[in-house]
Amino acid sequence: xxxxxxxxxxxxxxxxxxxxxxxxxxxxxxxxxxxxxxxxxxxxxxxxxxxxxxxxxxxxxxxxxxxxxxxxxxxxxxxxxxxxxxxxxxxxxxxxxxxxxxxx
Amino acid sequence: xxxxxxxxxxxxxxxxxxxxxxxxxxxxxxxxxxxxxxxxxxxxxxxxxxxxxxxxxxxxxxxxxxxxxxxxxxxxxxxxxxxxxxxxxxxxxxxxxxxxxxxxxxxxxxxxxxxxxxxxxxxxxxxxxxxxxxxxxxxxxxxxxxxxxxxxxxxxxxxxxxxxxxxxxxxxxxxxxxxxxxxxxxxxxxxxxxxxxxxxxxxxxxxxxxxxxxxxxxxxxxxxxxxxxxxxxxxxxxxxxxxxxxxxxxxxxxxxxxxxxxxxxxxxxxxxxxxxxxxxxxxxxxxxxxxxxxxxxxxxxxxxxxxxxxxxxxxxxxxxxxxxxxxxxxxxxxxxxxxxxxxxxxxxxxxxxxxxxxxxxxxxxxxxxxxxxxxxxxxxxxxxxxxxxxxxxxxxxxxxxxxxxxxxxxxxxxxxxxxxxxxxxxxxxxxxxxxxxxxxxxxxxxxxxxxxxxxxxxxxxxxxxxxxxxxxxxxxxxxxxxxxxxxxxxxxxxxxxxxxxxxxxxxxxxxxxxxxxxxxxxxxxxxxxxxxxxxxxxxxxxxxxxxxxxxxxxxxxxxxxxxxxxxxxxxxxxxxxxxxxxxxxxxxxxxxxxxxxxxxxxxxxxxxxxxxxxxxxxxxxxxxxxxxxxxxxxxxxxxxxxxxxxxxxxxxxxxxxxxxxxxxxxxxxxxxxxxxxxxxxxxxxxxxxxxxxxxxxxxxxxxxxxxxxxxxxxxxxxxxxxxxxxxxxxxxxxxxxxxxxxxxxxxxxxxxxxxxxxxxxxxxxxxxxxxxxxxxxxxxxxxxxxxxxxx
Numbered sequence: 001x002x003x004x005x006x007x008x009x010x011x012x013x014x015x016x017x018x019x020x021x022x023x024x025x026x027x028x029x030x031x032x033x034x035x036x037x038x039x040x041x042x043x044x045x046x047x048x049x050x051x052x053x054x055x056x057x058x059x060x061x062x063x064x065x066x067x068x069x070x071x072x073x074x075x076x077x078x079x080x081x082x083x084x085x086x087x088x089x090x091x092x093x094x095x096x097x098x099x100x101x102x103x104x
Numbered sequence: 105x106x107x108x109x110x111x112x113x114x115x116x117x118x119x120x121x122x123x124x125x126x127x128x129x130x131x132x133x134x135x136x137x138x139x140x141x142x143x144x145x146x147x148x149x150x151x152x153x154x155x156x157x158x159x160x161x162x163x164x165x166x167x168x169x170x171x172x173x174x175x176x177x178x179x180x181x182x183x184x185x186x187x188x189x190x191x192x193x194x195x196x197x198x199x200x201x202x203x204x205x206x207x208x209x210x211x212x213x214x215x216x217x218x219x220x221x222x223x224x225x226x227x228x229x230x231x232x233x234x235x236x237x238x239x240x241x242x243x244x245x246x247x248x249x250x251x252x253x254x255x256x257x258x259x260x261x262x263x264x265x266x267x268x269x270x271x272x273x274x275x276x277x278x279x280x281x282x283x284x285x286x287x288x289x290x291x292x293x294x295x296x297x298x299x300x301x302x303x304x305x306x307x308x309x310x311x312x313x314x315x316x317x318x319x320x321x322x323x324x325x326x327x328x329x330x331x332x333x334x335x336x337x338x339x340x341x342x343x344x345x346x347x348x349x350x351x352x353x354x355x356x357x358x359x360x361x362x363x364x365x366x367x368x369x370x371x372x373x374x375x376x377x378x379x380x381x382x383x384x385x386x387x388x389x390x391x392x393x394x395x396x397x398x399x400x401x402x403x404x405x406x407x408x409x410x411x412x413x414x415x416x417x418x419x420x421x422x423x424x425x426x427x428x429x430x431x432x433x434x435x436x437x438x439x440x441x442x443x444x445x446x447x448x449x450x451x452x453x454x455x456x457x458x459x460x461x462x463x464x465x466x467x468x469x470x471x472x473x474x475x476x477x478x479x480x481x482x483x484x485x486x487x488x489x490x491x492x493x494x495x496x497x498x499x500x501x502x503x504x505x506x507x508x509x510x511x512x513x514x515x516x517x518x519x520x521x522x523x524x525x526x527x528x529x530x531x532x533x534x535x536x537x538x539x540x541x542x543x544x545x546x547x548x549x550x551x552x553x554x555x556x557x558x559x560x561x562x563x564x565x566x567x568x569x570x571x572x573x574x575x576x577x578x579x580x581x582x583x584x585x586x587x588x589x590x591x592x593x594x595x596x597x598x599x600x601x602x603x604x605x606x607x608x609x610x611x612x613x614x615x616x617x618x619x620x621x622x623x624x625x626x627x628x629x630x631x632x633x634x635x636x637x638x639x640x641x642x643x644x645x646x647x648x649x650x651x652x653x654x655x656x657x658x659x660x661x662x663x664x665x666x667x668x669x670x671x672x673x674x675x676x677x678x679x680x681x682x683x684x685x686x687x688x689x690x691x692x693x694x695x696x697x698x699x700x701x702x703x704x705x706x707x708x709x710x711x712x713x714x715x716x717x718x719x720x721x722x723x724x725x726x727x728x729x730x731x732x733x734x735x736x737x738x739x740x741x742x743x744x745x746x747x748x749x750x751x752x753x754x755x756x757x758x759x760x761x762x763x764x765x766x767x768x769x770x771x772x773x774x775x776x777x778x779x780x781x782x783x784x785x786x787x788x789x790x791x792x793x794x795x796x797x798x799x800x801x802x803x804x805x806x807x808x809x810x811x812x813x814x815x816x817x818x819x820x821x822x823x824x825x826x827x828x829x830x831x832x833x834x835x836x837x838x839x840x841x842x843x844x845x846x847x848x849x850x851x852x853x854x855x856x857x858x859x860x861x862x863x864x865x866x867x868x869x870x871x872x873x874x875x876x877x878x879x880x881x882x883x884x885x886x887x888x889x890x891x892x893x894x895x
Binding site for chain 2: 021024025026027028033096097099100101102103
């Protein structure tokens with residue numbers, strides 16, 4: 001049984017990141033995309049905490065930034081949901097493929 | 105009356121028709137028929153007639169001295185300066201003005217009145233709109249201009265009103281402008297008058313430049329002074345056709361009169377002017393406007409040199425003779441009267457040229473009355489006969505139109521000089537025509553005796569000129585009162601001016617440059633050629649013939665056209681003026697006018713070459729001539745009437761036989777000596793020929809140049825437009841715009857509007873950047889990373 005090091009954390013974060021990106025790239029539901037964004041943010045949070053633990057022990061920089069990020073993610077989610085509601089009001093759906101008025 | 109009362113009344117009489125004119129212009133259509141006509145009768149002529157009557161009444165109450173005062177102190181207003189010449193607006197107030205003013209207003213009033221009756225029977229619609237009010241508007245404007253002309257004290261204003269009456273004549277001749285004949289007639293009248301006016305303008309310019317004034321009285325005074333001193337216009341050595349500059353001035357002014365009074369070379373318009381409505385023919389082309397030319401000559405008589413007067417006499421003599429002959433063969437009733445008018449105007453002009461100033465103007469006034477009446481009578485006939493003007497189709501109208509027939513006969517008698525020689529019984533021409541002839545006889549046969557002992561001039565001549573007895577006492581009052589207005593303050597010879605306008609004006613103690621100068625001119629007056637006297641005498645026999653012919657063909661004999669005869673009738677509205685004017689003919693032959701003109705003669709002419717059976721000079725000789733000549737002239741009407749009745753008494757048979765015998769002579773007269781044709785050939789055709797040449801030049805030279813230039817410009821424009829602009833300038837800007845569009849098109853394809861695509865782009869982009877960074881910097885080991893991050 002190998003000792004769990006930084007690399008493992010990074011791999012998990014990378015997998016999570018890829019899942020998030022994949023979700024964003026494939027979901028047509030705005031809420032789904034929002035979930036993908038959360039996954040990406042959380043993978044970043046894992047990275048921050050992991051780097052703090054292994055690269056700069058004794059300091060709390062990474063944790064503090066991760067907490068900030070969670071707060072920001074919450075704010076961002078509130079904002080994004082608001083946008084979703086407005087999109088729904090305008091086009092009666094949250095399918096982002098339908099909200100393509102600004103295409104070139 | 106005192107102050108400027110006369111002037112105010114006269115000016116009111118001038119302004120009233122002017123107001124009437126504008127009223128009719130703006131409100132004429134609303135007034136309609138016949139109220140527009142009544143507006144002109146009351147405002148246009150009724151008021152002036154009332155004013156004229158008041159002035160005449162007042163004037164008759166003045167004695168010679170106060171008349172002289174009034175003339176001298178007549179209203180003048182400094183209006184403007186023309187260079188150094190000051191233009192004075194004012195009223196020429198003397199007996200001639202009063203007489204003319206009354207004559208014009210009186211005759212015009214009754215013709216206006218007649219017009220209402222005349223126009224009521226005429227259709228006056230053009231394109232569905234009535235032009236009835238126009239007729240009366242023009243008549244009012246004419247009244248304004250004619251009265252203004254009579255009142256003008258200044259040649260400039262006289263000229264302005266002169267042109268205005270010409271305009272009115274033009275407008276009224278062409279009243280039926282939708283027909284062809286009146287159109288040509290009005291143009292002919294206007295253009296012929298322009299020819300005369302050209303001479304008038306030359307005369308005016310000479311007066312302006314040489315005499316330095318345009319006021320009638322000042323001009324005459326300066327003219328006399330210059331003659332006495334040999335300065336100014338007499339200092340010029342310029343001659344043309346053998347005439348001195350002074351003569352050219354007189355002839356130039358007379359040219360205007362030749363146009364208006366239709367004298368020989370310019371007479372062609374008057375017969376054609378008969379195309380206008382008959383009241384217009386009566387008023388303008390018989391009684392008043394054509395008399396304006398005679399009036400002008402009478403007014404500028406003082407500016408005429410002996411040569412100029414000789415020219416005037418010659419033109420008058422030619423006119424009176426030639427036109428009387430044409431009148432003999434006319435068959436149109438109005439044309440016949442028109443030619444008789446021409447002939448009578450010739451008598452007036454001839455009289456003025458001879459020096460029979462008083463008789464000529466007296467003839468002017470009586471002629472105005474009876475010729476207006478004759479024309480109105482002819483209008484009545486034409487109206488009654490269904491617009492038939494050919495006398496050959498009339499005849500026997502006396503029973504149908506008794507009033508017209510009798511008044512017409514009165515006119516015929518008056519123009520023929522009917523009277524009983526040796527007594528005072530007569531009509532119109534009887535009093536004036538033989539006096540003109542008596543003066544002409546003295547000038548032609550008995551002149552040397554009188555002119556030669558004039559040569560001494562100075563005070564000597566005063567004995568030759570008998571003063572007017574009545575004026576003797578009163579004239580002293582004028583001098584003693586010493587109330588003089590010197591019009592232009594810096595005149596060196598103000599004295600001369602004042603004396604010149606006194607009743608007899610030739611008092612030895614007071615005579616200045618005037619009397620001296622004029623007497624000198626007088627002494628140079630040549631003998632009149634004898635042919636002039638003979639022609640005038642012969643014409644006195646022709647006149648009764650053609651007038652009686654005209655009357656007989658119309659009113660006597662058997663009706664020649666049943667249709668015309670059946671229709672004939674007369675209307676009271678129209679024969680009232682006839683009766684009034686017939687009475688006017690009687691009155692004017694005996695009362696008022698002769699005295700007024702004789703009174704004016706002494707003031708208006710400074711009297712050197714004014715000769716008459718009473719007044720002025722040479723009374724003895726002229727009376728002697730008159731006493732036997734009166735039988736020759738006074739009997740003329742008997743001979744003329746007899747011949748006319750013999751020829752036309754039994755229809756037209758004998759006339760047509762004579763016509764066959766006379767042959768070419770008759771044809772010559774019928775074609776008016778071919779003068780109209782000559783003018784047509786020379787002027788109209790000539791003008792056309794010049795126009796054709798000009799057109800050829802225009803087409804082949806001017807147009808060619810301009811067309812070539814235009815073509816070149818067009819080509820240049822095509823080049824610059826198609827090549828430079830479209831391909832050059834436009835190309836650059838269009839290219840830039842196209843590029844922008846293409847680039848934009850290309851760019852917008854990436855903006856798909858799908859979030860998933862954007863995410864993929866972002867991820868792909870970041871991946872590429874990371875891969876590139878790794879490739880460039882290499883992959884760092886964990887230790888290196890730790891070292892890098894270590895504080």
